[in-house]
Amino acid sequence: VQLQASGGGLVQAGESLRLSCAASGRTFNNNVMGWFRQAAGKEREFVAAIRWSVGTTYYADFVKGRFTISRDNAKNTVYLQMNSLKPEDTAVYYCAAGRPNSSSFFNAGNYRYAGYYDGWGQGTLVTVSS
Secondary structure, eight states: OEEEEEOOEEEETTOOEEEEEEEESSOOTTOEEEEEEEOTTSOOEEEEEEETTTOOEEEOGGGTTTEEEEEETTTTEEEEEEOSOOGGGOEEEEEEEEOOOSTTTTTTTGGGOGGGEEEEOOOEEEEEEO
16 A cells, blocks of 8 residues: 655644545555654644544544545545644644544544554654644
């Protein structure tokens, strides 16, 4: 699987960015697609995920109401629309693809854990100045 993330940049607090993740290399209909981020000196953390087949979305509490994950089936692309950005959103953002391994995958919240994803993009840097 190949994932190409783009769209990062330098913005001021309160502004918006849209990240894109172009996916290829397999059929994604049964996949979960996620966005994670890693700030300097911190561990990688879950941001958002989308169940490709039905479009169900999941978010970390700290981005609810500000970020929106979506996908374009025709373009095999996942997006992360980020509004009302804060300096604490500064990080490298990674897109990832995973194949849920059980019927309880989503109910159990396993989409939050990086270990369930088997494909990763190269990351795109988002810097939010105050």
